[in-house]
Amino acid sequence: MSVLSTGSRGSRVLAVVALCSAAGLLGGCAGAIFGAGATAGVSLAQERSIGDAIDDATISTALSTSLLEDSFQLFRDVDHEVVEGRVLLTGKVEKNESRLRAEALAWKIKGVKEVANAVQVTTEGGFQNFARDVRISTELRGKIIGDPDVNGINYSLETVNGTIYLIGIAQDEAELNRVIRHARNIEGVRKVESYVRLKNDPSRGS
Secondary structure, three states: OOOOOOOOHHHHHHHHHHHHHHHOOOHHHHHHHHHHHOHHHHHHHOOOOHHHHHHHHHHHHHHHHHHHHHOHHHHHHEEEEEEOOEEEEEEEEOOHHHHHHHHHHHHOOOOOOEEEEOOEEOOOOOHHHHHHHHHHHHHHHHHHHHOOOOOHHHEEEEEEOOEEEEEEEEOOHHHHHHHHHHHHOOOOOOEEEEEEEEOOOHHHHO
8 A cells, every 4th residue: 555644653653563563564564664754744745734644644544454454355455545535445356345345444434535446356467467567656656756847745646457546636737637648658558547636626625
């Protein structure tokens, strides 16, 4: 999973360590642990308030816990991003029941305002697909960060089977279009799905 920002430093780190230890994935969760220490600086540079960033981190931690308690397979197969109480579920599962279960668990988390369920029901996968998705995500992050006309810190993304999922807050329509154009111009990309909201979207305050 990719957490856009982290919240209460102590509780976030302890929660992540507990989750990773229980799942035997402590090494793989190092990024999340280090991210917890960078919360304040990152959130100050984002369009979200520090309060929203903390709330989002709390939701993300609670959802990770809920997915793991339900089943390790669901925790492993379903990723999520949280921005201003909006949860984007990605990943891939073999049964639609698993997809719906992940959504139901997300809605049960306190503070969740919206759930976008983009989890794929498919048996498609394998190392080659995984490697391609990692390459696509890495390349797009580089393009976004390197573009002076894009405030890249406000975007988060996942790539699953060649589909890029974007979520975040765009400064305006022009900036969002630049990001989408960068995504579409990457080799191997099949589709781009945007769940990004504009900075001046009145629904952000709801």
